[in-house]
Amino acid sequence: MFAFFLSSGLFLGWSLGANDASNVFGTAVGAKMIRFRTAAIYCSIFIILGAVISGAGASHTLGKLGAVNALGGAFIVAFSAALSVYLMTLARFPVSTSQSIVGAIIGWNFFSGALTDVNSLTKIVSTWILCPVLSALIAILFYKIIVFVISSFRIHMFRLDRYTRNGLLLAGIFGSYSLGANNIANVMGVFIHVSPLSDISFFGLFNLSATQQLFCLGGVAIAVGVLTYSKRVMATVGSGIMDLSPVAALVAVWSHSIVLFLFSSQSLETFLRSHGLPAIPLVPVSSSQAIVGAVLGMGLLRGGKSINWRIVGGISSGWVITPVIAALLSFVSLFFMQNVFMQKTFKPVPYQITEQAAHKIDKAGFSSNELKTLMGKKFESAVKMKKALSAHISLTPKILNIVLSASEINKMEITMDKINSIDSNWISDEQIRALEKFYGQKFMHQWQFAEALEYNSSFWQFHESDIKFNENLNRKFLYLYNLFEK
Numbered sequence: 001m002f003a004f005f006l007s008s009g010l011f012l013g014w015s016l017g018a019n020d021a022s023n024v025f026g027t028a029v030g031a032k033m034i035r036f037r038t039a040a041i042y043c044s045i046f047i048i049l050g051a052v053i054s055g056a057g058a059s060h061t062l063g064k065l066g067a068v069n070a071l072g073g074a075f076i077v078a079f080s081a082a083l084s085v086y087l088m089t090l091a092r093f094p095v096s097t098s099q100s101i102v103g104a105i106i107g108w109n110f111f112s113g114a115l116t117d118v119n120s121l122t123k124i125v126s127t128w129i130l131c132p133v134l135s136a137l138i139a140i141l142f143y144k145i146i147v148f149v150i151s152s153f154r155i156h157m158f159r160l161d162r163y164t165r166n167g168l169l170l171a172g173i174f175g176s177y178s179l180g181a182n183n184i185a186n187v188m189g190v191f192i193h194v195s196p197l198s199d200i201s202f203f204g205l206f207n208l209s210a211t212q213q214l215f216c217l218g219g220v221a222i223a224v225g226v227l228t229y230s231k232r233v234m235a236t237v238g239s240g241i242m243d244l245s246p247v248a249a250l251v252a253v254w255s256h257s258i259v260l261f262l263f264s265s266q267s268l269e270t271f272l273r274s275h276g277l278p279a280i281p282l283v284p285v286s287s288s289q290a291i292v293g294a295v296l297g298m299g300l301l302r303g304g305k306s307i308n309w310r311i312v313g314g315i316s317s318g319w320v321i322t323p324v325i326a327a328l329l330s331f332v333s334l335f336f337m338q339n340v341f342m343q344k345t346f347k348p349v350p351y352q353i354t355e356q357a358a359h360k361i362d363k364a365g366f367s368s369n370e371l372k373t374l375m376g377k378k379f380e381s382a383v384k385m386k387k388a389l390s391a392h393i394s395l396t397p398k399i400l401n402i403v404l405s406a407s408e409i410n411k412m413e414i415t416m417d418k419i420n421s422i423d424s425n426w427i428s429d430e431q432i433r434a435l436e437k438f439y440g441q442k443f444m445h446q447w448q449f450a451e452a453l454e455y456n457s458s459f460w461q462f463h464e465s466d467i468k469f470n471e472n473l474n475r476k477f478l479y480l481y482n483l484f485e486k
Contacts, residue, residue, distance in 0.1 A: 006217070008075045008078040008079035009074070009075075009190070009214075013187040013188075013218045013221025013222045013225065016085065017222035017223060017227075021040070023287040024039075024043055024179055027253055028171075028172060031246045031248075033165050034165065034172070042169065043172060046174075047226070050178060050180025051181065051184035051215040052180075052212050053181070054177075054180075054266070055180065055219075055264075061120055061282060062189040063189060063193070066109045066116060068105065069349070073108055073345040076104075076345060080327075080329035080330035080333055081104040081326050083326075097287075098286045099128065099286060100322050101326070103324060103326030104326040105330075106121075106323075107328065113380065115382040117401075118397055119397070128285075128289060131259060131263070131293065132289040134259055135293035138255040138258055139294035139297035139298050140297045143247075143251045143301060161246070164249075171250060171254045172253060175257035178257050178261040179287055180219055181265075184215045188218040191214055192214065197213050198423060199475070243306065251294065253291075255297070259293075263281065266467055274465075286319070289319065292315055349410070350379060352409055353368070353374055353377070354445075358371070366403070370393055409445065410446045410481065410485065412484040414439055414484055415440075428459065431460060434457035438452065
């Protein structure tokens with residue numbers, strides 16, 4: 001069943017490969033500097049590597065936008081996003097898979113009664129503006145530098161041609177890796193919370209997490225899309241917006257690749273924060289917007305006369321239409337999936353201000369006394385609880401998020417048979433012994449269980465500066481939530 005539902009994610013991956021490979025090698029192929037077959041092979045290999053090695057960073061923000069909690073819902077969300085991208089690919093427009101998956105998730109939020117996280121949505125939408133602008137600025141800077149170097153050193157035409165070809169190939173490889181790292185969250189992000197996969201170890205040499213396994217499958221699907229259906233969109237990006245010289249094509253790909261890397265690099269984020277600098281948000285940005293921004297940047301540098309504004313207008317309208325189409329497809333398809341095909345598309349998550357929740361709200365700095373009229377009342381969804389809260393008291397978005405997070409009900413019961421089913425190759429003996437101390441206990445909230453475990457065992461505590469350890473520990477907590485769920 002999981003394999004069947006995962007097929008929509010693989011379809012989305014195929015659509016991404018068919019559409020977004022043009023952003024990596026389209027300018028090089030359009031400028032006739034690299035053959036399509038060569039571009040497709042390199043692109044496929046490094047997309048998979050980027051997805052598996054560095055794909056986790058951008059997936060967290062997308063997960064906060066809306067946590068799809070049922071396999072049927074994840075299937076529809078991915079399918080709706082894939083279909084919207086495929087329709088735009090047929091029209092030969094390089095659209096954004098980031099926008100399509102965001103639209104599909106918002107459609108699921110409306111259908112299930114879940115709240116759309118405004119902070120995450122704002123962060124993602126802001127990158128839709130920042131991404132092409134940043135790419136254009138980088139392209140203008142690079143183009144000026146390269147033109148200066150060529151004119152200053154008087155590089156021979158044949159030598160320049162060889163340098164440009166090699167540069168385009170390296171830029172495409174880097175861009176493919178960055179594309180896999182940044183956009184795999186769009187393809188497989190909605191399946192992370194509902195995946196039955198668990199971490200596996202290969203003879204103790206290295207581990208492959210459940211998320212990395214998903215990302216590997218998604219990377220392969222993207223690669224198939226590149227190999228089978230990306231050639232037609234490459235023509236639009238490579239020569240449709242404006243005619244590109246080989247040097248301009250090189251600048252466009254490098255600028256695009258750098259932007260994608262900036263928005264997916266956890267190492268860069270850690271470095272900036274450790275030096276007191278503002279970190280670049282880890283968000284799955286639009287590869288299409290990055291490459292179009294770079295091409296437009298160079299076009300504007302030349303005065304803008306060489307730009308085909310009709311094509312640009314069509315591409316821009318596609319960026320606006322795509323999330324709307326994906327949201328509508330998602331909402332309507334979820335209705336049919338649940339009411340016609342009788343498949344569960346979401347798990348209802350009730351909300352209640354319990355005594356434990358009230359205590360947590362107080363610890364966060366907001367007095368729960370102002371919520372006394374709602375104490376003990378149960379609400380079917382986050383939307384209904386938000387309406388009840390708004391009718392009684394005015395809350396800032398930050399306080400509202402604190403109240404909702406504390407009040408979310410996820411009943412858990414720690415039983416010995418489930419403890420014994422845990423894979424000791426992944427979860428250590430010390431961590432399992434800490435779990436055994438809670439045998440027979442019941443919890444109303446996931447955070448309540450997590451806090452109790454952290455308080456009683458150092459093996460379940462997060463490390464402030466160890467990002468990889470914390471990611472692994474988060475996966476373990478998610479596994480335990482699903483394991484002990486009543």
